[in-house]
Amino acid sequence: MTVLSCRDLAVRRQSADSTFSLSVPRLDLRTGDRLALMGQSGSGKSTLINILALAMRPDPQGSLLIRAEGGRKVVDANALWRKGRDDALTRLRRSAFGYVQQVGCLLPFLTVEQNLTFTQTLNGRRSVQDARALAERLGVAGVLKRRPDALSVGQRQRVSIARALAHRPFIVLADEPTASLDRDNAAEVMRLLVEQAQERGVALVVASHDLALCESFGFEIVPAQVLPGAQTVFHREPAGRRPVGGGPSARAEAPRVQ
């Protein structure tokens, strides 16, 4: 099932002394996909993750179709941005996506268990049992009653992964999820992220510098094509035109908005 489909998306980021522009002619995601956005520092990996996560508004042209409401509906998030539909964007953001950042970003005043059930509650599907089962799989069941400041960095990342999955999203976006960890911990956290994403059939997109790590976990690499004048293009060919080894998805046709 196609869960996300971008066509001709773009964004321009301007600061006092420079302009950066990003374009995404085509990018489709299906359940079970595992993509790594790869590129040098400043090439726009986080910018694209933020656009996909509906945390950054793209330019008005182009479409960003996202499967919503348990798969029953497809919504054009860029049309929602254009219409200023903040309420609908908020609902889509919290139900369709799980998000893992470089360093945890757990709510510091809640326990681990409360962090895990928080997005479930927002989505009206609170299940302490499900959250505990996930914590068990990620090796953090023993710290459910602790607050995040009483965890190691590796434990925080495992809790972040559990939190990103606990409300059963279709898509998990992870921005440098292992960058704050040592080599062994990075490999273990990536293993858990990939394993759980696969078990739950979610599409996983990570931004990463670590080509060797991503390749060793079977990610399809989507490289930043950096053009002169601070322009970056991220493009994923449709399945039939990808090089051999280009990931598990096939015939990724754009879903239709209903």
Ligand SMILES: Nc1ncnc2c1ncn2[C@@H]1O[C@H](COP(=O)(O)OP(=O)(O)OP(=O)(O)O)[C@@H](O)[C@H]1O
């Ligand atoms: N708030 C901002 N205003 C204007 N330009 C910005 C802003 N934040 C980032 N940029 C620019 O956008 C470009 C892309 O940044 P982005 O953080 O997406 O890159 P990245 O590939 O994720 O980098 P890194 O690997 O270092 O995290 C950079 O050239 C950066 O200077």
